[in-house]
Amino acid sequence: MKAVVIKSTGSWYILLAEDGLHYKARLRGKFKTHGLKVTNPIAVGDNVVFEIEAAGDGVGSITDIVPRENYIIRKSVHKAHQGHLIASNIDQTVLIVTMQQPRTSLGFIDRFLVSAEAFRIPAVLIFNKVDLYTADTAAEMEATIAMYQKIGYKSIRTSVVDGFGIEELRENLTNKKTLFSGHSGVGKSSLLNKLDTQLTLRTAEVSSYADKGVHTTTFAEMFPLAPNTYAIDTPGIKELGIFEIGDDELSHYFPEMRNLLGQCKFHNCRHINEPKCAVLKDVHAGEIAVSRYESYLSMLANSDTHR
Ligand SMILES: Nc1nc2c(ncn2[C@@H]2O[C@H](COP(=O)(O)OP(=O)(O)OP(=O)(O)O)[C@@H](O)[C@H]2O)c(=O)[nH]1
Ligand SMILES: [Mg+2]
Ligand SMILES: [Zn+2]
Numbered sequence: 001m002k003a004v005v006i007k008s009t010g011s012w013y014i015l016l017a018e019d020g021l022h023y024k025a026r027l028r029g030k031f032k033t034h035g036l037k038v039t040n041p042i043a044v045g046d047n048v049v050f051e052i053e054a055a056g057d058g059v060g061s062i063t064d065i066v067p068r069e070n071y072i073i074r075k076s077v078h079k080a081h082q083g084h085l086i087a088s089n090i091d092q093t094v095l096i097v098t099m100q101q102p103r104t105s106l107g108f109i110d111r112f113l114v115s116a117e118a119f120r121i122p123a124v125l126i127f128n129k130v131d132l133y134t135a136d137t138a139a140e141m142e143a144t145i146a147m148y149q150k151i152g153y154k155s156i157r158t159s160v161v162d163g164f165g166i167e168e169l170r171e172n173l174t175n176k177k178t179l180f181s182g183h184s185g186v187g188k189s190s191l192l193n194k195l196d197t198q199l200t201l202r203t204a205e206v207s208s209y210a211d212k213g214v215h216t217t218t219f220a221e222m223f224p225l226a227p228n229t230y231a232i233d234t235p236g237i238k239e240l241g242i243f244e245i246g247d248d249e250l251s252h253y254f255p256e257m258r259n260l261l262g263q264c265k266f267h268n269c270r271h272i273n274e275p276k277c278a279v280l281k282d283v284h285a286g287e288i289a290v291s292r293y294e295s296y297l298s299m300l301a302n303s304d305t306h307r
Helices: 106-118 135-150 166-173 188-195 247-253 278-284 290-302
Strands: 002-008 013-017 022-027 047-052 060-065 071-075 083-088 092-097 123-127 155-157 177-181 221-226 229-233
Touching: 002 022, 013 047, 013 060, 022 047, 092 106, 106 123, 106 247, 106 290, 123 135, 135 155, 155 166, 166 188, 177 188, 188 221, 188 229, 247 290, 278 290
Parallel strands: 022 060, 092 123, 092 177, 123 155, 177 229
Antiparallel strands: 002 013, 002 047, 002 221, 013 022, 047 060, 071 083, 221 229
């Protein structure tokens, strides 16, 4: 039978099979990861083939993985040079950001967007907790939204407390498989509970001491919200971990720099201090946001090729 993996807890997988039922399953034998250096062979969103084990009580055994259309991977926390698959076969990813409780930095947003570009997965920003913001904070949020709008990223403003923006978010999820990302405490699980009142995902207060979430969600899990509409809740992330992006290709993942491709004097321009650099020219002219350019420089400095 065919199925999609909706939850993985390490050694066990929960499958939603084509008969509409859930099955608990495990992997049979050793799986090829097709050259991908990952710590987990199967991710949420994987399409698999499985059989019911003869001896077991309806327990399934996964025999095959259908090749992935795409995947999101992050650096393994435990093993250097290895990745951890977060989810596969997704249509879009939304980054939940908050201006406070906790504060999401522009650098974090930019690193996330670069990863989404590198994985070729459309990204949308969700500004949650708008009920909390003072006029000043709301104005700062609007400026941020305008900056990302200009380079092609859509934003949606939401509040779980008063329901603001929830229908707009729902429309943007329809007929898609969407990965929810963002720092711990920004309200990923709360938003999903609000979108589907049948869901009872655990949520937790952001600690007032550290202004950080407490990592309430510990495993990625996929939820059907409507026919053909799925959301994947993920544990709050500190870092998506840029995976193997070379210095010379980094600017390709900044749409406003990608647009200038071929316009610098040097074909291998890194846009740092080279003469006649089209990117630097646009930064100085205020066409490219300084925060975006700073994110670019900081990612260059931290990239793997700079060890
Ligand atoms: N004021 C306000 N509080 C919110 C909103 N959305 C979520 N919260 C609160 O923020 C806290 C964290 O929410 P969660 O849904 O657990 O956050 P999460 O992103 O799933 O966090 P992890 O699972 O740890 O990654 C909870 O106390 C929620 O009630 C909102 O729109 N407004
Ligand atoms: Mg959560
Ligand atoms: Zn340049």
